Amino acid sequence: MTSLNNTLQYGPYVLCGWRVESAIPLPELMAWSEAQEWNAEGIIRIELQESFLDDTAAGLCANSEDGVSLRVKGVAGFRVNPGADRVIVQPEAGVDPLLLRGHLFGSVLAILCYRRGLFPLHGSCVLLNGEAVVFSGASGAGKSTLATALARRGHPLLCDDVCAIDLSNPRQPILRPAFPRVKLLPDAIDCFQLGAAATYSQAAQGMKGHFGMAAIQPMEAIQHPVPLAAIYALDTPAGDKVGRSLLRGKNAFVFLESQAHRGWMGRNLGLHNQLFGHIAMLASAVPVYRLDRTCALDRMDEVVCLVEAAHNAFACPPDWNYVRGPRNSREDAHYDRQQLN
């Protein structure tokens, strides 16, 4: 067995306001700037270690003296220490690094949020008119696609998959940006023409587990905490209606409860009360809208315009298109003519 290099040689990075030092490269994360001391609330160290989990360990093992362990078969074992400032990773042989990071930025980030008193909402988030707007819903509902469409219009992407929400002020929930990359299926990457900015998982095309992580450029990287303005509940697109309606009381609560990222983990960590309190605060302080939209991709502009108008967000130049980005080349003009024909 080769020994692992456990030097924290990568970073420092910034993730949800935390300074991250790592023994594995995390190219999705933005570099920590020493000028960012405004949010230097904690350091997280990501270390490598061999054989800290035995072969029988599976799933989530909570509240052992060593912290929380999570074993994802075929990928890695992860352990978050009791202080939630150290993550130990035990990669399985030959694991796809992108897949490993996907779990690190998914389940492990959710554990860090729960342990650090944040609420991890399953969704994708963009900055609209200076405020954070989250698109939340079950896997496959189109959260990342809609966030990417808005990002391509010039609205900065704040996070994808785990939206870390700080509810220390119950009246004004705050979104803590993660990193401006989005996880998409290859056909969506092709549609948005993000292929040049994407890294793909090693799983064969067309097989489960094949996805790409795409950077959205050009883009202003937002690292500071942002007030949360709204949450949109997404179902699988259906029908031919585009519109939004407010979910009230119990309906907002039930939706948010269903979209707590790995909510079962939060409960297994014994954090029922924290989770319940956060969901109730969020449902009270932030409007939750049901977003109706059609599955026709060529009507995505209608959805994008509806959301922009609802938040008075027209920061993008008028000649931007959600698929193409800036239209400033002869090639783009040719493309547009083709579309018109």
Added chain:
Amino acid sequence: MTDNSLISRREGWIAAWVDSNLIMMHAESSFYLNLTGSGGRIWELLESPRSVWDLCETLGREFDIEPDAARPEVLAFLDQLLLRKAIDVHLPVLA
């Protein structure tokens, strides 16, 4: 359950208002209840144990109805809470 029965909250429940709904959860089982209207107010009043009649009188004052008129709904609601193991009903103490 009679007018003199003493009602108390059972341990393990947490509750929060969301708009006009009082949402309750039993922490261990993650069982949820959604209380609307005067139901949420009754749960608030049960912060300390009260008799059924005391609840009827208090709600009667707040909603401007006779305590006797409130009694059927209060009893029906308390039955539902008892069924869901959210309250305990204590026998009246004889003077």
